[in-house]
Amino acid sequence: MTQGVPLVRLDRVTKRFGEVSAVHEVSLDIEAGEIFALLGPSGCGKTTLMRLIAGFEQPDEGRVFIGGVDMTDVPPHKRPVNMMFQSYALFPHMSVEKNIGFGLQQEGAPRAEITERVAEMLRLVQLEGLGKRRPAQLSGGQKQRVALARALAKRPKLLLLDEPLAALDRKLREQTQFELKEVQRKLGTAFVVVTHDQEEASVMASRIAVMRAGKLEQIGPPAEIYARPASRFVAEFIGDINILEGDAATAVRPERIRLERGADSPGNALDGIVDDLAFRGSDILYRVRLATGTTLRVVTPNSGDRNTYRRGDKVRVEIPPDAHIPLEH
Amino acid sequence: MRPASKARSRRNWLVIAVPYGWLLLFFLAPFALVLKISLSQSALSLPPYAPVFDWSDDFRAIVEKLQALSFESFAGFFNDSLYVDSYVSSVVIAAIATLLTLVVAYPFALAIARSSPKVRTILIGLAIAPFWTSFLIRVYAWITILKDEGLLNHFLMRIGLIDAPLGIFATNTAIVIGIVYSYLPFMLLPLYAAIEGQDQALLEAAADLGASPWRAFLRITLPLSMRGIIAGSLLVFIPAVGEFVIPDLLGGSDTLMIGRTLWNDFFVNRDWPAASAAAIVLLILLVGPLLVYERVQLRDEKVRA
Amino acid sequence: MRAGANLARTGMLIAGFALLYGPILLLVIYSFNASRLVTVWGGFSTRWYAALLQDAQLIASVRTSLLVALFSAVIATFNGTLAAIALARFGRFRTRTIFAGAIYAPLVMPEVILGLSLLLLFVALGIERGLWTIVAAHATFTMCFVTVVVQSRLAGFDRALEEAAMDLGAGPARTFLTITLPLIRPAIVAGFLLALTLSLDDLVIASFTAGPGSTTLPMRVYSQVRLGVSPEINAISTLMLAVVGIALLFFAALSRGHGD
Structure with a gap:
């Protein structure tokens, strides 16, 4: 990747479902190594925007660039981007190890390398010794860690996290927020976090994009958005006002x-x-x-x-x- | 269309092509043939009908033939009181049997659905199990029971309840009994699904608000299981109208049901156009219920998605 | 009050199961009756079973039925599974309504209509009727049952699982083979068994589409039943019930073991 090229560039991207524009002419850049939050109420288009980056949706208009390359028409399995699903989407018929190694296996990586990387990932998310378990035998917090490990196993430049903490209870959530930041610092992977929780976005992100009805309302660091909301909607959505x-x-x-x-x-x-x-x-x-x-x-x-x-x-x-x-x- | 979605649509058609082709050849094409043959005249040959259209017909020939189409079979159908009677009595017998099946199945389904969750799955499994056994054998079992010298009459005479056999066998009553028994699983399953899915707290709320158990049943359970009632009734009524085995084995020689009439026209009288006309009429008769059923199915599909 | 409701429920359950299983049970009991008369118990005997083994036509019909069931169930499972994937996954495509209609219709369509229409097709195409025409007919009418079973499994299936596989680099075919297929396998097996059972059970459609040399077991039983009640039929019936019963117990045990 050359200097000056953003990791992800969305250029006037529009996605319609029937009559409704889920995403309307959105342009934004995501830089390497940052934690970027897509924040907004449910139905604002933040999930669709993330799915457009992952390749699960194709835009009706506009282009999606990843690492400077036009990836608009590239299917998800050929994009250098990985995703952590809200439901975690752990394969129920595979062990934790097989889940984490799945992506590498698709690449055709040698077995020894897969084993090594899986062990490394298990260490990273502090799940050593649980590799042989099935997803059904894990707690909610453990599943979340396996999902994270699986999404990071291929060392993507960008990780998409769809409401990563929604399924966890309050106490676990705060702890996990800091753990995710820790992991991000260690690996230097850029994170795009989709969330409806402004507190979560503020705790985790270096920049926040606030969305409303398919459009971008404001992009900026959390403190700036808090201090100088660009619109009444942003002011009311972020914090008390x-x-x-x-x-x-x-x-x-x-x-x-x-x-x-x-x-x-x-x-x-x-x-x-x-x-x-x-x-x-x-x-x-x-x-x-x-x-x-x-x-x-x-x-x-x-x-x-x-x-x-x-x-x-x-x-x-x-x-x-x-x-x-x-x-x- | 974008290349990615074009590729996807090509892949989709690859998946659909085989089952679609199969259905076109073995399901939709045969219906066109039934229609065609029902419009031709019967002949003493093999196959026993004079074809209306040939594959070699050009367009003008088809137009000419269309003008000379034979509605003889259909005219025969409605002039012949045998057909009209079997048409009417099929619907009446199927309707009575469907209603009785519902009356028998509802309390049964309710009793299963209200059992403890663990027992419930075993019980519904047991209730559905006879469906996996031979239909023919289940109907046959009732011959043994209902015949004049059969087990039921024998038993009733033995305990002195009756002096002479009831004479149920070879009547429409026997057909109704046969349908109720054979189609019970088809009614039970949708009813059970509709009742079991209900939140028990609804009944507690109704009781809390002062409704008696009976009232709570009438106002809560019954309306909420309406989908099950409709689906189950259609699953019994539609095939029962065209039923052949049950009227043939349990009915009398004077029993008229359209499925049996069609069978006899075909196998005994070898009047193919008449049999085809009977099939078309039966189909028209069932179009309404079939469409309702489709709609219920498609709505279920939407709900699930 | 509560006790009364419990009593009523138990009573209903007993009555219901007595109705469902009573006639079948009587059939089984009388198959061991030494007497030829239905209503007279002449002592325990297995002579009717011994007689069955001598019936070459019967044994031939069992063979025909098994072959037809096996071949038709394989075809129906293949077609039905593909159709279920199309209906559950492809969203709205052109002619979807016709496709869905053609799939659901045989579910409730009277068998006489299906049988007659298929026969006319075979005659029109000049195909000689025999084992393979029954196979084609049975594969057609059992396919929709496979579709319904598999489709309901696909509908209750987290789409994110497939997306996760693609996200991790598996192409569509790979995703189907490594994720979708293993997870819908129980439904495919259930659909196959359903197709097998329906084929073994069918009399009407087989009667229309069979040729002179291809009599199935239900056709054979039917021709005997028409002649009246006989202990031999009771014995055949009992054997058929036993096969189904053992198969059901086997799969109940299997699925229970799987659940743990």
């Missing part, structure tokens, strides 16, 4: 709003009443009803007993000028 309607609508993140007891203070402050509150451990969420009738969500860090308000308390809300995010639509 208050929308302030006015001459021009603006948005404010709940943690940027400050609360004070109902005392006089200058600046752009507003009076309100604490409608309800939720103790969330590390922080507290307040619902503050303003005199104007608008209800704001305000998050303050939990710093012991200080500054805790109760339901019905009169408060004054202060929004720093730079906390306002202008919204176009």
Whole structure:
């Protein structure tokens, strides 16, 4: 691969199912070695976009380049890209070893090499000793690791992960997120993670593409998207937000709003009443009803007993000028 | 079309070609022939009909022949009271038998579906098992039972319930019994599938809301098993209308069912056009139920996909 | 209340199974009756079974039936499996409706119609009727049963498994052989057995398509049944039931062992 050529380039790709455009004129580049997240609600086209890269779907318009080569018409089994399926898709009639070695076997790799690579992969995902088991004999977390090992066994330049953590329970999910990043750092493989979970995307990805109704809404690093969402949709989808309607609508993140007891203070402050509150451990969420009738969500860090308000308390809300995010639509 | 999808479509046709060709030759072409022969005149030859169309016919010859087509067999069909009677009595007997099969099978299927999950699969397996045994033998078994000097009459006379044989054998009643017995598995399986798939919590919810078990059955279980009832009834009714073995073995000499009439026309009277006409009429009779069945099948297919 | 429901269920189960198995059981019992009369028990005897062994025509018909069943089931399984793949995997293709219709129709089509139409075809093509015409006819009407069984297995099958194989570098043919085929094999075997059973059982279609030298077992039994109830038929029936029963037990045991 030559310098300057992106690992994957989608050039105005459109995919229709009947009348509906699942993906509409999407162009984007994915660089070698990065973790790229495709984020959006279900039905936004993120899975279709990933399947277009893998080759399971052919675009109606536009081209798909992988490593600078036009792969639009290349079937999936001839693309240098591997995928980890949401359902894991482990072959139930094969052992863990056979599953992991399947891809290499298709390449016609010598048996000794396959054995060696399978052992290496089992070490990588910390499943030594389970090679002879059948998928049905594994826990959910173990299956996920086998799926990862199988997809990485051919050392692809790019790994596609379809909702990689959706089938795991909450506790396992966080741990696995960091393990996946660890594996990615070790191998230097580029990851494309499809997810509907903005937190997951933020934890894992170096760049996020937010999709809506088949179109790209915004691409950028997580912090940038959080701080400067390009649209109202992105603002509402990523993190918690208050929308302030006015001459021009603006948005404010709940943690940027400050609360004070109902005392006089200058600046752009507003009076309100604490409608309800939720103790969330590390922080507290307040619902503050303003005199104007608008209800704001305000998050303050939990710093012991200080500054805790109760339901019905009169408060004054202060929004720093730079906390306002202008919204176009 | 893109090269990739073109290649895929070529591969698809390779897979379809053999079964498709087979069906065209052995299923669709024969129907065209039945239609053709039903429109020709019977003749005392072998094969016993004068052909209407020849493979060598040119277009004009076909047009001429079309104008001179013989609807004799069909006219004969509707003028001859034998045919009309067998047409009507086939439908009546099949309908009564289907209804009775449903009445017998429903509580049976319900009892199986409401058993514990482990027992359930064994029981439905046992209930379907007779389907794998010879149809002919199962019908034959009822001759032994129903005959005047058979086991049923013998038993009833022995215990003094009757003085003379019931005389069920060689009547339409015997045919109905034969159909109910032989087609029971066809009704049981769709009913069982429809009842077993229901969430038991629905009945608990109904009971919680104050419905008696009987009401819960009428308002919940029965409507939700309607698909099974329709599928099972069609699976019994359609083949029963054209049934040959059961009326032939259990029915009397005066029993008229269209499958048997067709058989006799063909094998006994050697009137091929008449037999073909009977087949076409039987097919027309079954087009409605067949279409309903297709629709149920295709919808199932969609649901599964 | 609950006990009452349980009692009713048990009663229904007993009545149902008595109805299903009673007539078959009577047949078996009377096949061992020494007396020729149906209603009179003349003591236990196996003389009717011994008589069967002398019946050369019967033995020939068993042979014909087995050959027809085997050949037709192989063809039906091949065609039916391909058709199931087409219906389950190719989405909407042109003439799909005709294809699906032609596959599902024989499932419920009266046998007299199928038999008659196939006979007319063989006559029109000038093919002499015999073993092979029965094979073709049986392969046609049993194919749809294979399709239904295999298709339902394919429908309940995670498509991602096939995609995963392709993603890992296996071409379409490779994917089918290493992934799809092993996973639908139980359904293919079940379809084959179903086709085999239906062929062995068929009287009507075989009667239309058989030639003078190719009498199947059901045709032979039928011609005897027409003459009335006889202990010999009871004995043949019992043997046929025994074969099916043993086969069913065998496969039940096999599938149970597989499940563990």
